[in-house]
Amino acid sequence: MHVLSFGRRIFLTVNYTVLVLLACSCLLPFINVLATSLSSSPAVNAGEVSLWPVDFSLASYRYIVSNPAFVGSFGITLERVALGTAVNMLLTIMLAYPLSKDNRSFRLRTVYVWVFVFTILFHGGLIPWYMTIKMTHLLDTIWALILPGAVPVFNVILLLNFFRSLPKELEESSFIDGAGHWTTMWKIYVPISMPAIATILLFTMVGHWNSWFDGLILMNSPKHYPLSSYLQTVIIQMDYSQLKQEDIDLLAVISNRTTKAAQIIVGALPILIVYPFLQRYFVKGIVLGSVKE
Amino acid sequence: MISFKWRRELPLHAMILPGLVLVLIFSYMPMFGIVIAFQKFTPFHGWFGSPWVGLKYFEEMFNRPDTMQVVWNTIYIATMKIAAGFIVPILVALLLNEVNRAWIKRGIQTFIYLPHFMSWVILGGVLVDILSPSEGIVNALLKAAGLKPIFFLGNLDWFPRVLVISDVWKEFGFNTIVYLAAIAGINPTLYEAAIMDGANRWKQTLHVTLPGMLPIMVLMATLSLGNVLNAGFEQVLVLYSPSVYQTGDILDTMIYRMGLQSFQYSLATAIGLFKSVVSFILISVSYWLAYRFANYRIF
Numbered sequence: 001m002h003v004l005s006f007g008r009r010i011f012l013t014v015n016y017t018v019l020v021l022l023a024c025s026c027l028l029p030f031i032n033v034l035a036t037s038l039s040s041s042p043a044v045n046a047g048e049v050s051l052w053p054v055d056f057s058l059a060s061y062r063y064i065v066s067n068p069a070f071v072g073s074f075g076i077t078l079e080r081v082a083l084g085t086a087v088n089m090l091l092t093i094m095l096a097y098p099l100s101k102d103n104r105s106f107r108l109r110t111v112y113v114w115v116f117v118f119t120i121l122f123h124g125g126l127i128p129w130y131m132t133i134k135m136t137h138l139l140d141t142i143w144a145l146i147l148p149g150a151v152p153v154f155n156v157i158l159l160l161n162f163f164r165s166l167p168k169e170l171e172e173s174s175f176i177d178g179a180g181h182w183t184t185m186w187k188i189y190v191p192i193s194m195p196a197i198a199t200i201l202l203f204t205m206v207g208h209w210n211s212w213f214d215g216l217i218l219m220n221s222p223k224h225y226p227l228s229s230y231l232q233t234v235i236i237q238m239d240y241s242q243l244k245q246e247d248i249d250l251l252a253v254i255s256n257r258t259t260k261a262a263q264i265i266v267g268a269l270p271i272l273i274v275y276p277f278l279q280r281y282f283v284k285g286i287v288l289g290s291v292k293e
Numbered sequence: 294m295i296s297f298k299w300r301r302e303l304p305l306h307a308m309i310l311p312g313l314v315l316v317l318i319f320s321y322m323p324m325f326g327i328v329i330a331f332q333k334f335t336p337f338h339g340w341f342g343s344p345w346v347g348l349k350y351f352e353e354m355f356n357r358p359d360t361m362q363v364v365w366n367t368i369y370i371a372t373m374k375i376a377a378g379f380i381v382p383i384l385v386a387l388l389l390n391e392v393n394r395a396w397i398k399r400g401i402q403t404f405i406y407l408p409h410f411m412s413w414v415i416l417g418g419v420l421v422d423i424l425s426p427s428e429g430i431v432n433a434l435l436k437a438a439g440l441k442p443i444f445f446l447g448n449l450d451w452f453p454r455v456l457v458i459s460d461v462w463k464e465f466g467f468n469t470i471v472y473l474a475a476i477a478g479i480n481p482t483l484y485e486a487a488i489m490d491g492a493n494r495w496k497q498t499l500h501v502t503l504p505g506m507l508p509i510m511v512l513m514a515t516l517s518l519g520n521v522l523n524a525g526f527e528q529v530l531v532l533y534s535p536s537v538y539q540t541g542d543i544l545d546t547m548i549y550r551m552g553l554q555s556f557q558y559s560l561a562t563a564i565g566l567f568k569s570v571v572s573f574i575l576i577s578v579s580y581w582l583a584y585r586f587a588n589y590r591i592f
Contacts, residue, residue, distance in 0.1 A: 182308075235417070
């Protein structure tokens with residue numbers, strides 16, 4: 001073992017300190033909110049809570065799970081994540097496979113690719129987009145949250161590049177064995193691309209869980225809001241018009257701040273649960289799009 | 294022979310069809326809907342029945358006193374985010390590279406990637422709570438240090454800074470991934486040669502690591518050019534309030550309020566079109582530059 005120089009040791013100390021501080025800055029705000037959500041409201045209002053719950057209490061959680069608006073929006077989000085992810089993944093695979101072919105075996109490929117890529121480069125803008133969805137009569141239905149974003153072009157490009165990096169012999173041998181394009185896609189390409197597909201799947205689920213703006217403008221009635229949109233109205237907008245008198249009385253007891261904190265935690269929890277799986281894949285996922293011939 | 298080729302390709306067309314239809318409806322129809330900007334549009338009369346008014350709403354847009362302020366806010370906030378969001382991940386990747394205990398490195402990475410996966414609703418809730426002037430933990434710390442509390446989200450000077458800092462905070466960790474991948478790809482013999490030539494760690498960083506990261510740095514810088522008009526719609530919408538419109542209102546939030554809250558559809562579409570066209574040019578130029586100088590292709 002070689003001896004570190006004095007300068008090197010100072011550098012390493014400073015380096016570890018900086019990095020640990022950065023890591024704390026990413027973690028402590030969440031701990032603070034978690035501690036707030038688990039504390040009693042007098043303790044929170046007195047400013048006694050920092051990183052550990054004071055006067056431990058689950059009252060806020062009990063309140064939010066008994067709140068029909070919260071529970072309802074939770075259900076809608078589950079539906080959205082399941083349905084939306086399924087539609088996204090199906091379309092991603094079904095587009096990436098044909099677009100990964102070369103121009104000789106699929107002559108219109110370049111035209112199709114440009115039709116899809118152009119949608120990343122240019123947008124009609126918020127108002128025409130909203131009017132389009134209004135005209136399709138999807139407003140206020142779950143499909144308004146799924147169909148407008150059903151084709152995730154970036155993910156298609158990611159998977160397309162992954163498919164292209166696979167050896168061409170796979171496809172050829174599959175054709176010789178008598179399989180068509182559909183069989184080759186489902187039985188050969190999809191199974192061996194599982195790492196890439198799993199990455200995209202996790203990102204897609206997180207995306208659906210997190211998105212809130214579309215719910216906010218495409219759902220006319222707040223009872224159709226997915227969880228994130230509902231959270232936006234209660235945490236950020238502080239819209240009390242939806243509350244009933246008994247709720248307001250209860251709020252006096254459990255405090256607005258602890259309830260908000262509890263809802264933030266519940267909104268973030270599923271992300272924290274899938275996070276370890278995500279982390280296993282996403283580094284690979286980021287690099288995977290860059291493999292090109 | 295031709296018919297055989299078509300038949301062979303038929304399943305490929307069939308696979309594309311559903312996605313194509315959805316994109317035509319939800320991406321290309323809105324592009325057609327840009328006609329709203331040139332009409333006195335009402336939803337009742339629709340895209341085909343509303344009267345045409347030419348460039349009236351574009352004139353109105355440029356004559357509004359607040360338009361220039363909002364454009365400036367957008368460019369200012371976005372540019373600050375691009376600059377800080379470019380430098381910080383590079384520095385952190387270099388620092389992480391000096392950590393030689395794998396588990397510490399992994400642990401730090403786990404924490405700094407986390408905010409990237411949270412939505413702005415969650416992060417906004419956290420920020421509003423910790424930055425609150427009366428009860429937030431940040432101001433409690435300031436007070437403990439003998440400083441005056443700051444109303445971060447209600448102060449015209451502080452609001453844009455909070456936007457930039459919180460955006461960098463959310464994304465810096467995740468953005469280190471590409472740089473760490475670039476560092477991992479550097480040929481180890483280069484370091485051996487540098488050590489033979491008597492280079493210390495600092496010289497190695499300067500002459501081996503940084504040049505090794507340069508291509509990806511150029512690429513990231515170029516691609517960020519397309520974001521000059523994207524100052525972070527969801528973030529601003531979650532954090533701002535009327536008291537900070539003067540420095541915090543951006544094009545996207547202005548379009549949203551105008552179009553979907555005060556129902557000035559045509560004016561909002563005109564402003565949106567202005568933004569879309571400028572962004573289109575910027576993105577196209579940035580992809581072209583990335584292709585030209587970093588040999589980058591998206592597909």
